[in-house]
Amino acid sequence: MSTENHKEEAINLGRSLIAPSVQELAKQSIKHIPPEYPHQHDQDQDQMLLSCDDVSVPVIDLRSLFANTSESYSSEFNKLHTACKEWGFFQVINHGINESLLADFKRDALNFFNLPMEEKKKLWQKEDNNEGFGQLFVVSKEQKLDWCDMFYITILPHDLWKSQLFQKLPLILRQTLEAYCVEMKKLAMAILSQMGKALEMDEDEITGLFHDGYQSMRMNHYPPCPQPNMAMGISPHSDANALTILYQLNTTDGLEVRKDGKWVTIKPLPNALVVNIGDIMEIVSNGEYKSIKHRGIVKAHSERLPAKSLVAKHKVANFKQIPLEEFFKEYFARKLDGKSHLEIMKLEG
Numbered sequence: 001m002s003t004e005n006h007k008e009e010a011i012n013l014g015r016s017l018i019a020p021s022v023q024e025l026a027k028q029s030i031k032h033i034p035p036e037y038p039h040q041h042d043q044d045q046d047q048m049l050l051s052c053d054d055v056s057v058p059v060i061d062l063r064s065l066f067a068n069t070s071e072s073y074s075s076e077f078n079k080l081h082t083a084c085k086e087w088g089f090f091q092v093i094n095h096g097i098n099e100s101l102l103a104d105f106k107r108d109a110l111n112f113f114n115l116p117m118e119e120k121k122k123l124w125q126k127e128d129n130n131e132g133f134g135q136l137f138v139v140s141k142e143q144k145l146d147w148c149d150m151f152y153i154t155i156l157p158h159d160l161w162k163s164q165l166f167q168k169l170p171l172i173l174r175q176t177l178e179a180y181c182v183e184m185k186k187l188a189m190a191i192l193s194q195m196g197k198a199l200e201m202d203e204d205e206i207t208g209l210f211h212d213g214y215q216s217m218r219m220n221h222y223p224p225c226p227q228p229n230m231a232m233g234i235s236p237h238s239d240a241n242a243l244t245i246l247y248q249l250n251t252t253d254g255l256e257v258r259k260d261g262k263w264v265t266i267k268p269l270p271n272a273l274v275v276n277i278g279d280i281m282e283i284v285s286n287g288e289y290k291s292i293k294h295r296g297i298v299k300a301h302s303e304r305l306p307a308k309s310l311v312a313k314h315k316v317a318n319f320k321q322i323p324l325e326e327f328f329k330e331y332f333a334r335k336l337d338g339k340s341h342l343e344i345m346k347l348e349g
């Protein structure tokens with residue numbers, strides 16, 4: 001096996017059984033979803049869904065946060081720290097990402113999902129690698145599938161980048177995706193740096209962990225579903241990476257986060273981005289920041305398209321190959337031993 005393959009294996013989030021296109025299925029005007037899709041919803045949990053009027057995720061004004069000198073800085077800085085500890089999710093406004101870049105990315109990503117199936121087939125996942133169109137983490141034929149087509153691609157570091165897959169994307173999408181990912185990485189680093197400050201970490205420590213780290217893009221498409229209460233757009237999970245920045249390509253809501261034992265809907269504000277803490281940031285913060293469970297629900301008459309940029313650190317990404325529970329046992333032992341964040345990060349699976 002070549003060195004390159006070794007590297008790809010190390011970062012592989014896992015193989016996935018090939019799942020068919022839900023978008024194609026939804027075109028067939030079926031009344032009932034096929035038997036692979038109904039999930040067992042936990043009635044109690046569903047009844048506890050809070051509406052946005054009751055409670056909503058914090059909103060952070062990044063212009064004030066990044067300006068650093070303005071009077072409102074400390075209030076935004078405190079809001080960020082509290083949001084990371086208590087919610088693990090927040091929306092950011094005034095993030096400074098060029099509006100026309102966002103509009104271009106939105107247009108090109110929407111067109112991408114609307115390509116003819118013959119074109120999309122060329123970009124479908126392969127048995128041994130889950131990059132491309134498909135679903136993640138499908139490990140058995142008995143497992144329920146999500147009502148979602150997702151396109152997943154590694155962006156950084158360059159030696160893990162699947163150039164063959166990338167080259168097959170429409171040229172216009174390649175260009176916007178590249179520009180979009182550069183901006184997302186910069187934004188993620190700026191947010192992580194403020195988090196490091198709030199956690200009283202060494203300034204270079206946190207940026208050093210991620211600046212040459214892993215970045216990937218996931219674009220999800222949840223088509224309208226004839227039985228939305230039985231299906232799941234994306235099953236409850238916490239993100240395995242460090243930080244996720246999510247941009248909604250349309251206005252349909254459907255992302256729900258766990259808060260105090262209930263599901264809370266996130267209503268994306270216009271021009272806002274949704275940010276969440278992943279498992280790696282929970283680890284880096286010694287458990288102070290929370291990687292919160294979330295899920296995507298589907299609707300009967302509207303589709304939903306969130307696009308996510310994820311950043312992580314290779315070394316810690318490898319930990320996901322051992323059960324996180326096992327990792328945390330070791331991790332907490334080291335923390336109790338007085339090890340620094342950096343030493344904990346060096347812990348090998």
Ligand SMILES: O=C(O)CCC(=O)C(=O)O
Pocket residue numbers: 218220233234239246254255294295296297306308
């Ligand atoms: O549906 C969403 O907005 C969230 C998707 C998600 O959590 C994921 O892809 O990891």
Ligand SMILES: [Fe+2]
Pocket residue numbers: 237238239294
């Ligand atoms: Fe997620």
